[in-house]
């Protein structure tokens with residue numbers, strides 16, 4: 001019975017780049033051997049493939065199309081390397097980071113076009129310019145951008161009263177995208193329900209740290225959280241009133257339970273009492289980790305996407 005298990009839990013195995021012949025049957029059973037066997041070119045080759053799968057929907061979240069393509073890729077690579085591949089189906093609860101496709105925020109008129117870089121969890125978990133707020137309603141709209149009494153001066157920003165008074169929205173076009181700033185002068189509920197109640201179509205929320213990302217329960221318009229410099233770009237030099245810009249905002253937040261699967265690859269031979277298991281995960285908007293299998297006492301051969309057989313992986 002095979003006991004030598006290589007567990008590729010959802011993701012990004014590192015496979016072979018073309019390698020020297022003497023590595024073809026190496027036994028990568030130590031950390032150093034494994035590190036020596038992994039090449040930058042090999043990593044990039046597979047990361048490029050995974051990035052291509054991400055392009056379908058902006059991410060490779062479990063349950064989303066980019067994930068399924070990634071898992072199929074991993075399975076195909078493992079089979080090509082001579083491993084016995086099976087799939088372990090299970091349901092995945094997509095809740096905390098439920099961007100089914102990547103959020104969109106872009107300036108479409110009034111200033112040079114700019115597409116802001118989407119991040120994860122507002123900007124809390126990534127280097128993006130903005131990201132969906134947790135539990136944001138979905139929506140896709142292109143509207144004028146309105147600054148609700150924001151303060152972009154770091155020296156005084158903490159005492160802002162953005163969204164605390166109805167006057168902050170006086171003259172706002174119906175359905176506008178509102179720039180709303182975090183601050184202690186009034187509650188988040190006052191800010192968010194105030195914006196919605198006075199006709200906002202969407203909210204761009206920001207603070208100095210750029211990490212605020214939990215939506216206010218009960219809000220029915222889309223919201224994203226972003227960095228201070230993103231807010232500055234959208235403000236176009238205006239802290240109160242019409243910014244003169246039109247922007248597009250899209251949030252595709254779809255929490256729920258989705259069918260997905262692990263990829264399990266086993267060597268056909270090996271010592272059942274001497275098992276090495278490795279794993280890798282695939283989620284979010286970019287490859288997060290890599291792993292490689294190894295076995296004892298004999299070698300594992302891998303195959304690159306181009307079909308070149310190699311002991312490197």
Ligand SMILES: [Ca+2]
Nearest residue numbers: 149161162165
């Ligand atoms: Ca105010």
